[in-house]
Amino acid sequence: MPRAKRQSPAEPARDGAIDATDLEIIAELQEDGRRTYGRIGQQVGLSEAAVRQRVQRLVDSEAIKIVAVTDPERFGVRVRATIAVSVDGDVEPVAEALAEIPQVDYVVAVAGPFDVLVEVQCSDEADLFAVINRGIRQIDGVAGTETWPYLRLYKQTYPWPPN
Known part of the structure; x- marks a missing residue:
């Protein structure tokens, strides 16, 4: 029985689902929404470009919004x-x-x-x-x-x- 092709961590899930790497990226952004993609990439094991692509996909799909939280x-x-x-x-x-x-x-x-x-x-x-x-x-x-x-x-x- 052939093994299913393993998804590369740099590749987002094909079906648009949020995977473990996306969750790690989201956690980094929740800690500091201005954190650079390069620094996030170091934390999650991806290139800056791969993080940028994943964040853009999450924003475009409305899975996340990056906003400033204010003190009312x-x-x-x-x-x-x-x-x-x-x-x-x-x-x-x-x-x-x-x-x-x-x-x-x-x-x-x-x-x-x-x-x-x-x-x-x-x-x-x-x-x-x-x-x-x-x-x-x-x-x-x-x-x-x-x-x-x-x-x-x-x-x-x-x-x-x-x-």
């Missing part, structure tokens, strides 16, 4: 909160309308006592009140909200895969 307080965000939204009827149009609110940075449909969870970043308590009262509660289909303002952030990470 440095940009005037003083109040952050999660808002649970109860919906009367179809969740999708409500979730789509919530996503259009500028202070909203996260919208997810959930199962349980609420239908949608929303994370907001506001300049102050008055802004939070306006988002809830004149924004979220005015959307057709919103039956109610429950708000949990954040008092202190202890941890925020973006690791993948999770440890």
Whole structure:
């Protein structure tokens, strides 16, 4: 029985799947998103060109995004909160309308006592009140909200895969 051809570490998986080498590259970028392809290559055993090709494939396929993670307080965000939204009827149009609110940075449909969870970043308590009262509660289909303002952030990470 012939053996399957072993994939070279420099070659990404042909089916677009993320392989172990991709995960190593991603881990390097998560540690420092500005790390050079040459340095990443030294860590994972590939050439600079092979790392560049793999990163470009991961970005093009939308498997990863390379972004700057900011400190919201440095940009005037003083109040952050999660808002649970109860919906009367179809969740999708409500979730789509919530996503259009500028202070909203996260919208997810959930199962349980609420239908949608929303994370907001506001300049102050008055802004939070306006988002809830004149924004979220005015959307057709919103039956109610429950708000949990954040008092202190202890941890925020973006690791993948999770440890």
